[in-house]
Amino acid sequence: MAETDQLSVPLSMLLANPALGLSQIAGPAEDRLISTVGTTEVEDPTPYLVGGELLLTAGVRLPHEPDGIDNYVTRVVAAGVAALGFGVVPVHQEVPAELIVACDRHGLPLLRLPPHTPFVAVGQATYDAIAEIRNSELRMISKAQSALASAAARPDALQAVLQQLSAHTEAGSVLFDAQGNELFSAGRRPAAPGPQLLRDLAVRTIARSTGNHVKGRPPPPAAAAHHHEGIHLTVHTLPGTDGAATPLALGQAAATAPTLVHRQVTSMATVLLSLLTSPSHALGTDAHSIGALVRLMLGATPAEVAPALVPDEETLGEHWVVVHGRHLLARSTLVGRSCEDPAQLVALGTALGTPYLHIDRASLRALIPSAPDAQPVAPAQAAALGWTLGFSAPVPVTKLPSADTQAERALERAIASEAPAVIHHADARTLHTLVAATDAREHARARFAPLSQAAAPGAAVLLGTLRTWLTFHGTWDRTAAALDIHRNTVRHRLARVAELLDVDLQDPDVRMELWFALHWLPDDEFAGRRGTT
Secondary structure, eight states: OOSSSSOOEEHHHHHTOTTTOOEEEESOSSOOEEOEEEEOOSSOOGGGOOSSEEEEEOOTTOOSSHHHHHHHHHHHHHTTOOEEEEEOSSSOSSOOHHHHHHHHHHTOOEEEEOTTOOHHHHHHHHHHHHHHHHHHHHHHHHHHHHHHHHHHTSTTHHHHHHHHHHHHHTSEEEEEOTTOOEEEEESOOOOTTHHHHHHHHHHHHHHHHHHSOOTTSOOOOOEEEEEETTEEEEEEEOOOOTTOSSOOEEEEEESSOOOHHHHHHHHHHHHHHHHHTSHHHHTTOSHHHHHHHHHHHTTOOHHHHHHHHOTTHHHHTTEEEEEEEEEOTTTOSOTTOOTTOHHHHHHHHHHHTOSEEEEETTEEEEEEEEOTTOOOOOOHHHHHTTEEEEEOOOEEGGGHHHHHHHHHHHHHHHHHHTOSEEEOOOOOSSGGGGSOHHHHHHHHHHHHGGGGGOOTTOHHHHHHHHHHHHHTTTOHHHHHHHHTSOHHHHHHHHHHHHHHHTOOTTOHHHHHHHHHHHHHSOTTTTTTOOOOO
16 A cells, blocks of 8 residues: 555556456556546646546547657656556557557556547546445454454553554554663564664654653654664654653554554554553542542541452452562663653553552552462563562452561562562471461560560661561671661661570571571561660
């Protein structure tokens, strides 16, 4: 199809129509696109041409001398005529040889119309073919629209929309943020340097769209295209919604230029992606969520309001997974991006499959509705966005505090092992099961009881520092970095722990014993105790 919005029919389609009996007798073999059919018998038809025509003539005023015929062909080629059709009989018994030579010389396809084919029939066949192409395009657009709408209703809406977009445009699709980081992608990736060129084009296009817009308003959408060694690259910034100041961009890479259908489908996809990445949609500010918050603030318990937050209560069974996250800027390639960027928040919420998340600087906490026997899955997009995550096991609402602790400790293990995520699993056959739970808790309480006399910052902080230090296998610097404190503060706190507990923390047996005791210690044992100066 043509790259313009004007509908056209391939010349080969008209040549293949047996009812017309057309034959090409001169000019190049490559196909041409015919947008309209015109008939003329004037010596110079160029003032009446717009380009893209199949120009029909019976040669009534065609010059007789070769130079005149050559000039005629030169003029119509300059006017953009796509092909010339010559009807034989009654004026000419056959196509003039000089016209054949001139069309070959100037690269103009020349068709022979047999005597039984009226010019009107050629025009009617062309417009019927264009109408059929138009109907076919409308059917393809309607099919793509339905697929995109269905994808937008899925839990993994952003990924699903990109997959459908790629399927219906035959192009690899990527959703970029303002720094050029890939948030989601689908379809076949182009060979190098295609991905880098697409990223650079997206960054430039976003920068251009945000450069001069009115403060406090979404930047206007912008588009750009680039062609490189057979790869057609296009970028569209998403229309801003909810006053978002940081736009996203949809990048596409294809082996062919986008058609009218492809552009229509892409336009629909950009609107859907814009709605899906708006805070009001992706972060769940719907009536059910707001109503649940109001009830909670007026005294309802979490167990009472939780059913209002679960999309499918019967399927999910009112269980939840708690997630803790840490954005480690030193390890991330996303330096310079704010963790609280709305685009970051929306993309992460979509990747996790929940609107219930909160980001405070470099820390994340989230709740994910879950079936009771479901296994949490850490999305690859979260790691790509620079987050390290810890997941709890699915728990009912009444056990959310314990799940919160599970997620916190899973995050500590993920950071210590430099893994993108750790998922808490219930203990099976471990040493913990060899000790009765009641006895284990009493032992842990007695073991750490001396800490209750600790001065500021208090027992809870000292225990947290000890737990982190043991998680990092006694590494001072990594503990300090994880807690965002100076390494000397870590040493001071652990020295105080060793003094109060009367232990040698350099002894591996002591470390192991304290690690088990920490595991058994009730989560709220020292909550709220901060000691005095």
